[in-house]
Amino acid sequence: MPVPSDDKPALQSANDLKAKRHIRRSEDKYRCPVCRKAYICRDLRLHINGHLNETPYECIQCDKKFSKLVYLRNHEKTHSTVKDKSCTTCGARFASNKLLRNHAKTHDSSRERTVRCDVCGAEFYSKFVLTAHLLRHTPAADRPFKCEAPGCRRAFVNRRELSEHSMVHSAPGDDSQKVLLCDQCVYKTRSVSALRRHYRQHTGDKPFKCKFCDFKAHLSSNLSRHMRVHTGAKPYSCPYCSYVCNTQENVRKHILKTRKHNGLFVYPCAHCDHKTNLFTEFRHHLRERHSDLYNDQQIDAFVSHLFRNTNC
Numbered sequence: 001m002p003v004p005s006d007d008k009p010a011l012q013s014a015n016d017l018k019a020k021r022h023i024r025r026s027e028d029k030y031r032c033p034v035c036r037k038a039y040i041c042r043d044l045r046l047h048i049n050g051h052l053n054e055t056p057y058e059c060i061q062c063d064k065k066f067s068k069l070v071y072l073r074n075h076e077k078t079h080s081t082v083k084d085k086s087c088t089t090c091g092a093r094f095a096s097n098k099l100l101r102n103h104a105k106t107h108d109s110s111r112e113r114t115v116r117c118d119v120c121g122a123e124f125y126s127k128f129v130l131t132a133h134l135l136r137h138t139p140a141a142d143r144p145f146k147c148e149a150p151g152c153r154r155a156f157v158n159r160r161e162l163s164e165h166s167m168v169h170s171a172p173g174d175d176s177q178k179v180l181l182c183d184q185c186v187y188k189t190r191s192v193s194a195l196r197r198h199y200r201q202h203t204g205d206k207p208f209k210c211k212f213c214d215f216k217a218h219l220s221s222n223l224s225r226h227m228r229v230h231t232g233a234k235p236y237s238c239p240y241c242s243y244v245c246n247t248q249e250n251v252r253k254h255i256l257k258t259r260k261h262n263g264l265f266v267y268p269c270a271h272c273d274h275k276t277n278l279f280t281e282f283r284h285h286l287r288e289r290h291s292d293l294y295n296d297q298q299i300d301a302f303v304s305h306l307f308r309n310t311n312c
Contacts, residue, residue, distance in 0.1 A: 120220050122208045164191050237309040244309050251307045
């Protein structure tokens, strides 16, 4: 039979220590005077920062500010060039487990898109994603990431999209001119976001849903065009007569097929005598002959507004 000892009791188990620490934390909690949630003293100070909109922790790379140090540390990982966490489904790589977990949810086909954008009707999995999406509806002048290339006025809602756009200004042979290929067809692009939109044609994903009927689209522009069926909007008009319609393609068909406009062209150049019925030819003409007046983005904007109904 063991002899009783006067020594101190043996060290407590890890579970005992955790239990005591939990009890102590529960007993020493203080309530927030704003929302009445309970915290220990140190955590309460950090929590109150949120109510006061105080953000003392600032990122030295992008000037974003946070109310908690842990939020800053997680944010700093988005700037990291070391992306050692990879998705087992598609191979995409991330700097943190949290970013990887958020990405992995996009592969879950059973998830439902529960939040909707009131502007364009797109549906998303979370309010966080919706908030990021809403920035796309802000005017270009208000977007934080602006292209600094001479003559370019494009602006973007995040640094990644600006980086992708910068490829169009890169010198030939630059590594940033890398072409991205679709593994399902012959489609190729230099834009990650464009490739992502293209993939929806293969996956059947149609996040843009009409709030009036069961119509769904994989592009927001397709939904916008469909919505005119319900609203009756006719934002396009013939430059030669009073004809108005709901798509630019209908204007083109009207000019080419109606007897009212025999001998007239869909795309007459306002700067010279060039005329054509082909969009690609007209775009090429502006780029080659009038590059002093337009860059690529300005050409797209100019052409898209050629047939706009000013009374709509």
